[in-house]
Amino acid sequence: MKLANLETFVHLARLRHFGRTAKHLNTTQPAISSRLAALERTLGVQLIAREGREFHLTPAGHEALRVIEKMLGDFDDLKLGFTDPENIAVTLRIGAIDAIVQTWLPRLYDRLRQTYPGAQIEIVTDSTLNLLHHMKSGELDITFCLDPILEEGYRSFVVCSYAMSWVGSPKLVDGDHIYTVAELGAMPLITFQRGSPPYRMIAPYFQDESVLASQLSNSNSLPTMIRLAMDGFGVAAVPTIIVQKELATGDLVSAQVNKPFPPLAFIASYHPVPGSLLTERVAELARRTAAEFCADTAPGLAWVEHGSR
Incomplete structure (x- = not known):
């Protein structure tokens, strides 16, 4: 055989x-x-x-x-x-959304470089929808995004969660005011692309109060959303940990709300197929790296659920 x-x-x-x-x-x-x-x-x-x-x-x-x-x-x-880690010459193809790239992925990249110096590492940054498509077509070994792959043979686990904040320019957001859902709904909103997991959370957030946004802009890029919010084009619900610098400098203001936006859970998915020698080990290293990153951040911004794997 x-x-x-x-x-x-x-x-x-x-x-x-x-x-x-x-x-x-x-x-x-x-x-x-x-x-x-x-x-x-x-x-x-x-x-x-x-x-x-x-x-x-x-x-x-x-x-x-x-x-x-x-x-x-x-x-x-x-x-x-039987193989010296320095002699493992494989290609690791990692897909991740912006929020992961801007937080703990550099730590993971550094550890992979140190542990497997002979490996070639490819990183693809894209939307959740596109990353899962690339994963199922065999173009990626592991993804870190907002939806799991539920098909047979794939393994998925929640790697970490981030708190969300409504943020906007100080020209638009009064940091001392507590905004109702109706007041937020009356403001221009900047959201993730249609059909994405965060976008799917927008409608229920407002429908609970029978309010729909009057102005809605979409982007598949988190940095673009943040830039638009800084320039005063609207308020955006983004991971709080991503905009800590902008909040500290006053370029963005966090809107106090009487109804918090739900946190985002980030999910690792992979398929342990033959030839992908390190995929299982990369998944475990990513889990540990994300947990350490969350432990290093301010309380309430990022966390790992106990027993999430």
């Missing part, structure tokens, strides 16, 4: 596409089909049922996937145990 055939089946089960699997493994679609056929002959069962261009795993395929993933995971652990 060839190792390449086992790895091919696991990647195919994850990506659910022969072309993407071939691209990911740097081979051809006929080679993927040939490896799958060889594995099915060896096991004596059909692993995949095709329906036109689509396919799904058979019951035998699901059982085989469970066993093969464990076999390959154990083999990866064995290889790592």
